[in-house]
Amino acid sequence: MQRRIRTLRIQAATAVAGLLAVSALAAAPATAATPAAAPDYCAAQCNDILPAGENGNATLADILANRIFGTRPAHTDDQLGPYSALASNYPGLTDAGLRSFFNDASFGVPASQVASTLQPRSDVTIVRDKATGVPHITGTTRYGTEYGAGYAAAQDRLWVMDLFRHVGRGELSSFAGGAEANRALEQSFWQAAPYTEAELQAQIDQLATSSPRAQQALADANAYLDGINAYIDKAYSARTFPGEYDLTGHIDPITNAGSIDHFKLTDLVALASVVGALFGAGGGGEVQSAQVKQAAEARYGTAEGDRVWQSFREADDPEAVATLHDGQSFPYAQPPVDPRGTAIPDAGSVVPEKLVYDATGTGTSTAATAAKGVLPGNLLTAKHGMSNALVVSGRYTADGHPVAVFGPQTGYFAPQLLMLEEIQGPGISARGAAFAGLSFYIQLGRGQDYAWSATSAGQDITDTYAVPLCTTDGSPATTASDSYLWHGQCTPMERLERKDSWKPTTADSTAAGSYTLVMKRTRYGLVTARGTIGGKPVAFTSLRSTYRHEADSIVGFQMLNDPSAVQSAATFQEAAQHINYTFNWFYADAAHTAYYNSGDNPVRADGVDPGLPVLAEPQYEWRGYDSASNTADYTPPAQHPQSVDQDYYVSWNNKQAAGFASAGFGNGSVHRANLLDDRVKALVRSGTKVTRSALVQAMESAALADLRGEDVLPELLRVIRSAAVADPSLEAAVRTLETWQHNGTQRRETSAGSHRYADADAIRIMDAWWPLLVQGEFRDGLGDALFGALTGALQINESPSGGQTGPVSGGVSANESIPHKGSSFQYGWWSYVDKDLRSVLGDPVAGGLTRPYCGGGDLTRCRQALLDSLGQAVAQTAAQVYPADDTCSAGDQWCADTIVQRPLGGVTDDKISWQNRPTYQQVVQFTGHR
Known part of the structure; x- marks a missing residue:
């Protein structure tokens, strides 16, 4: 492998030029006419976005070009900039300005915006738009429609699909290498959904006899597989397949020896088991x-x-x-x-x-x-929150029609686990996002006159x-x-x-x-x-x-x-x-x-x-x-x-x-x-x-808010301000926190691209203080054994950076977090601290903790415990609060919070400023109905 990589690097310049030319020829527009758009009742008021970009296919030449020259294939990251920019620009947002931060999610593609037209079969057409490269699949038969969906899925996500069919079988290491994280990930999924091949097939057999709709779904899935496999065959012969197959030794980049296994129905069940385990389960603790x-x-x-x-x-x-x-x-x-x-x-x-x-x-x-x-080893085992929804009835909107801003938080990857598409054919009319390898139906998106989304329950x-x-x-x-x-x-x-x-x-x-x-x-x-x-x-x-x-x-x-x-x-x-x-x-x-x-x-x-x-x-x-x-x-x-x-x-x-x-x-x-x-x-x-x-402004304001600062800091400050703060350094820290509270306790840059937070000192203090204050507030009252058991059942903290580990009890860290993941503040002791402090302050508390813990219920002692932990927090340097990792240097607060598009393949994308919002997101308001 080492010799092969050296050879490839020597030949990189000519390989890049030659293979990019092959890719360009393969993507050249066909002569087929653009199909007419389906009925659309959104009146150009449907928008969506899915960073980093729709294109998840990079040939070996593309990967080498990315590593050597920093270039990326078209539509690899063109949705990342608009997605990121909302954090700095949402306060002045208008309806007309939504297009600067979201895609047009109307049905069809205007003739002037058609980038390419492809007919993999005579009964289906795949049109891609210039702006995003999203596939718009229109079929004249049901089979052709689903065949086209499979073909487009393989064009955009073949490598990711292959990764996840192996994850679902507990075979990731043999496919993508025996790195520790790969082993940890396949082990966690094997624990959640171990199946024999016969058991995967049994699920298919059960569907085949359950209902006419289920039988149609299997027919759709088979057509979808035919499209995937047709693309595999064509891409293999033309060498336009993902370059990761070369780099992992599945195909020899010089001789082309090797193969890409065709997909089968049981692969789709394995993929579904991954999605279900990640986003659709509950209980078990x-x-x-x-x-x-x-x-x-x-x-x-x-x-x-x-x-x-x-x-x-x-x-x-x-x-x-x-x-x-x-x-x-x-x-x-x-x-x-x-x-x-x-x-x-x-x-x-x-x-x-x-x-x-x-x-x-x-x-x-x-x-x-x-x-x-290729994926975080604790992708399944770490507690992580997902997805949000905001929906307002037409009774309260400007034009009398409901408004929805919603989407799933499926993490940030390059390329994404999800893909965008539009599917139009007999019995199917939708646009939106679908998991790679399961995209024969839209899972979250819009129909002709309605939209839908989901959050994990x-x-x-x-x-x-x-x-x-x-x-x-x-x-x-x-x-x-x-x-x-x-x-x-x-x-x-x-x-x-x-x-x-x-x-x-x-x-x-x-x-x-x-x-x-x-x-x-x-x-x-x-x-x-x-x-x-x-x-x-x-x-x-x-x-x-x-x-x-x-x-x-x-x-x-x-x-x-x-x-x-x-x-x-x-x-x-x-x-x-x-x-x-x-x-x-x-x-x-x-x-x-x-x-x-x-x-x-x-x-x-x-x-x-x-x-x-x-x-x-x-x-x-x-x-x-x-x-x-x-x-x-x-x-x-x-x-x-x-x-x-x-x-x-x-x-x-x-x-x-x-x-x-x-x-x-x-x-x-x-x-x-x-x-x-x-x-x-x-x-x-x-x-x-x-x-x-x-x-959208309401969503984005929440996306930049520090939950601890907005909903718990007021009680913390009330306790501390119940008497004068004598220590000048602590008084300065309290005033810094009060200023942050007055400013809205958000984690926002001073200006777009500054890479520095407004209220940076207050944010650093809160990040350092939270795990320490929880320990100071609860550990003595609960005792080591109970405190340790509780931190095993619920982590103390889930800050954006995940770097503040705080106390460790029984081997359990107080902050279990996937760094740079975006989604934050789902799991933590926020409610416990809030209820306990309100009890100490004498406020009414419904569903309280049966007894006060901070200072044993004594306000003076509680206040001193908070000041002691605040003093410990203030003494920590930025490098201690934000330790170095493989992305950031020690002490870089903004970088510690940043969202990293974790590479699933050979092409990397830029990190972006933190915001706590769905990965795929729709903004919709329909003006008519069938």
Whole structure:
């Protein structure tokens, strides 16, 4: 490989010129006529954006040119600048100015804007526009339409599609190299969705017999695959395929020896399992919750400890901002008053299940770059927030039509996980974004007279069962036993294996290696840990309702793309019901808005607490549970949170509705969604009619806000200002924070491109102070064991940079964050600090923490604890607060926050200033309806 790279670099200049010429010829416009646009009721008031750019294909020549000359293929990063620029320019935004920061998302392409026209078959035409290079696919037959969608997907995202079909199978290292991050990532996905090839096929077979729509979806998927594979064949022969295949050794760049495997239906199921695990699951933290309960009871006694645990759990906090505020209640997953079947592990007995076996060569790499992979290793395991939505009813808008600003936060990559496209054909009429490799339907976008989007809901569809271990020969069971009791019978666990091996590479400095990934499976789900209960060995399993049903949502997405299926708010909700992943769905047309929460919500046995492990006994199983098919009784559509024409909707992965219990910890009085709710509520109640630009301004103002500064700093300052601050350095720090509060506690540049924050000192103080103040406020009162258990269940901090780790308890960092990811302030102790300080100040607190912790409830002592931690924060240098990483030098505050377009391939894109907003985003307002 080293020799090959040297040869390629020597020949780079001629290769770049020659292969770019081949690429240009391949993209030359065909002679086919441009099809007429579909009916469009948006009247040029639909916009969208997806940084960095639509083009995710770079040939070897393109990659070398990027590395040597800094050039990039056309449309690789042309959406990055407008996306980034909104942060500096949103205060003066007007409706007319939206086009400076968003694309025109109208249907079709005006003749003057056609960049290329291609007919891969006679029954489909792919037109690309000059501005963005987005494919507009129009077919005269259903097959041709989907064939074209597959062909365009491969043109734009073939390498990413290939990466993720391997991630979904736990085979990333053998495909992209054995870097530590690659191994960590494939391990986490193998834990979440281990499937044999037969099980992937079984999901397809089940769809084939389920309904006419499902059968049509499979026909669409097959046509889509034909388009992908046709492009692979053509690109291979013309050498226009992604250059990453050359650089990873799959194809020899000199002889062209090698191949790109064709895609098949089971690849799409593997891809769907990745998307579902990342964005459409919820629950599963029951063992951590039990450990918090256990530590609380050890500290305070059983009765009081249980109340303390429930107060931190905040399952149905009365102060939590909810998407539905119209008085409706949707009870689900509520903690029972008298729980039954709870399985609390013995203290200190829980050990994670072994995953990696027979490892060779994995520890031989010493280079710093060995940790790097094509994706973050903790992409799945790290808690990370996603997606937001702002929707306002036409009653409050300037022209009487609803306005929506919404989109998913899927991370920032080069190229993106999502791709833009328009698909027009028999039974399909939509434009928007779709996950690479699943783009035979638009997943989030607009139809002829309606638009829709989603945020991750994360409601509890995953339960943990404590399964008694046994031996088939009757010998005493231990925690190492691989058989378990199923309805009184000792049953061997299934063993799911995936062997992965990788070759040495110079790209990531790893040695050759291999290992076998093993998951044990029971009829109560996948084994995640082992321990004891009352001294008896058990396995803790994870049972997810959507496991073995990754492909079921295909029908719902098909309906969202079908203009005959979605004609109103009600029919939109019917389509969303067919999606089994946990999403909050939002809708807007010219007259109505709507919301629906989707997901296969299992109906639990009476008295079972969804927030704790459950004994694996028949009386505590999900109602109607069939272990062979992993199906159960699910809550009916009427019991899912839903609404039509509420005055406004906001969502930022927050609580859905009253009574709808949150999975996990920390969904209380202060949540990231408060930043949206406060702004949209003010707009609606101001008496000034809402415009598209005004709603974008509300979104972007929230995107630059520091949640701690906006919603918790006021209480911190009230406590500190309850007496005079004698220390001059602390007084100066407090005044700096007060100035920042007066200025709106945002993280904004002094001017566009300055790379320096206004109120930089205050931001640095807050970044350093937060983990220290939480420790000073809570650790003494909770004790080390309970504090450590709580930080294991909910991280303390999620700042934009992720560099402030704060205290570490039991090996758990107080800030678990993917650096440079943009999305921030979803997970943290904001609510706990807010409720506790208000209690100390004597304010009313609904759903409080049962007792004050700061200073033991004494205002003077609390104030001193805050000042002590503030003093520690002020003493930290910028280099300590913002440590160096592979992107930024130590102390560079702006750079520490920046969003990095993490390379998934050979071409890199520039970093941009931090803003906490969706990756793909729509701004829509329809003026007419069919």
